[in-house]
Amino acid sequence: MAPDEGRAETALLLRKTRFQDLLDHLVQAGYRVIGPTVREGVVTYDEIHRVEQIPRGWVDLQEPGKYRLRYDKNNPFWFSFTPGPISLKRYLFPPTQTLFRVRRDNGRPRAEAVIPDPPRYAFLGVRGCDVRAVAVQDRVYIDRQGQFSDSYYAKARERCLIIAVECQTFADTCFCTSMGSGPQVQSGADLVLTELPDAFVVRSLSDKGQAIVSALELPPAAPEQVAEADQAVREAAGSMERRVDTTDIRNLLLRNLENPRWEEVAKRCIACANCTMVCPTCFCFTVQEVTDLSGENIERRRVQDSCFNPEFSYAFGTIVRQTVSSRYRQWLTHKFATWYDQFGTPGCVGCGRCITWCPVGIDVTEELQAIRNSDGERGASA
Numbered sequence: 001m002a003p004d005e006g007r008a009e010t011a012l013l014l015r016k017t018r019f020q021d022l023l024d025h026l027v028q029a030g031y032r033v034i035g036p037t038v039r040e041g042v043v044t045y046d047e048i049h050r051v052e053q054i055p056r057g058w059v060d061l062q063e064p065g066k067y068r069l070r071y072d073k074n075n076p077f078w079f080s081f082t083p084g085p086i087s088l089k090r091y092l093f094p095p096t097q098t099l100f101r102v103r104r105d106n107g108r109p110r111a112e113a114v115i116p117d118p119p120r121y122a123f124l125g126v127r128g129c130d131v132r133a134v135a136v137q138d139r140v141y142i143d144r145q146g147q148f149s150d151s152y153y154a155k156a157r158e159r160c161l162i163i164a165v166e167c168q169t170f171a172d173t174c175f176c177t178s179m180g181s182g183p184q185v186q187s188g189a190d191l192v193l194t195e196l197p198d199a200f201v202v203r204s205l206s207d208k209g210q211a212i213v214s215a216l217e218l219p220p221a222a223p224e225q226v227a228e229a230d231q232a233v234r235e236a237a238g239s240m241e242r243r244v245d246t247t248d249i250r251n252l253l254l255r256n257l258e259n260p261r262w263e264e265v266a267k268r269c270i271a272c273a274n275c276t277m278v279c280p281t282c283f284c285f286t287v288q289e290v291t292d293l294s295g296e297n298i299e300r301r302r303v304q305d306s307c308f309n310p311e312f313s314y315a316f317g318t319i320v321r322q323t324v325s326s327r328y329r330q331w332l333t334h335k336f337a338t339w340y341d342q343f344g345t346p347g348c349v350g351c352g353r354c355i356t357w358c359p360v361g362i363d364v365t366e367e368l369q370a371i372r373n374s375d376g377e378r379g380a381s382a
């Protein structure tokens with residue numbers, strides 16, 4: 001399922017005038033194309049069929065607790081925006097999923113598994129951070145030994161195609177360069193597009209990607225076009241200002257479990273759970289049994305949940321993490337410390353969504369730096 005990361009790169013050229021051919025070919029090949037589009041004032045992912053649905057010329061402004069879109073009619077670029085609130089998580093790990101139903105049949109309960117068959121998604125315009133986020137979620141939901149995989153997720157991943165577009169602009173909230181997840185995309189996607197004013201340089205990283213470019217019979221990109229595209233991405237990477245110092249970050253956090261900063265951030269945090277809902281890697285869920293009014297049918301549903309909800313830590317008749325400070329600490333230390341123990345990677349890809357969509361503008365990078373600055377101070381160490 002994983003794209004062939006060892007394939008030698010051959011850069012091809014897709015003129016913007018032929019982009020509709022790409023969309024049409026994906027549909028003909030049986031994919032449901034999910035790409036960026038503007039809806040309700042944000043760039044979101046949705047099903048698209050026409051190039052006109054791509055937010056060409058739109059630019060996003062993101063800051064802690066703020067998101068705005070503006071249209072620039074003189075902007076020749078089609079992908080001048082960074083990730084909006086929705087990530088691929090919505091499609092690979094839907095917010096609500098019915099797992100099975102039980103109905104009364106002649107007085108006896110009859111159970112029926114109803115896990116749906118996932119569509120063949122072609123995800124278009126995926127940024128480096130979100131490509132990495134899928135790789136992070138793969139480690140959660142797919143058991144490489146094949147025993148304990150989440151069946152829906154594993155099938156959706158096996159069927160899907162990922163077409164990445166490398167970022168050349170950043171929001172104030174982005175910090176992918178600190179987390180090593182962008183803006184360049186070296187693996188995890190099937191095709192990687194790098195934008196020029198009138199075309200895209202296209203690289204295939206998998207057999208599935210190769211099949212697409214072969215069908216489109218794309219010509220090779222000229223060396224100067226490849227150089228121009230790569231230079232634009234490199235320059236953009238160098239201009240990203242927001243950073244996280246990840247040096248020994250796991251141990252830094254774990255030795256600061258009693259740092260007074262947790263109480264300080266809890267005075268601002270309203271425990272709304274937005275940060276976990278928009279985060280492309282957060283994977284917590286709860287299970288609910290729902291009956292209909294007749295009492296004849298019951299559904300078991302899996303519903304996304306958040307470690308910021310008090311009930312999430314309910315166990316043995318009590319809520320374990322009663323305070324907001326303990327819940328914020330749980331979230332941050334999981335993302336940047338114990339995730340390494342579980343999965344060998346950080347749980348953050350630097351997309352910045354949790355900063356933009358926090359209604360009170362709490363900034364994860366600022367909180368991490370505050371912990372680092374006070375490391376070793378009286379009361380900061382456990």
Ligand code: SF4
Pocket residue numbers: 275278279280281282335347348349350351352353354355364
């Ligand atoms: S913790 Fe924040 S910046 Fe990191 S991946 Fe989640 S939403 Fe993005």
Ligand code: SF4
Pocket residue numbers: 268269270271272273274275276308357358359360361362
């Ligand atoms: S950090 Fe912000 S987004 Fe997250 S729970 Fe607290 S207030 Fe909500």
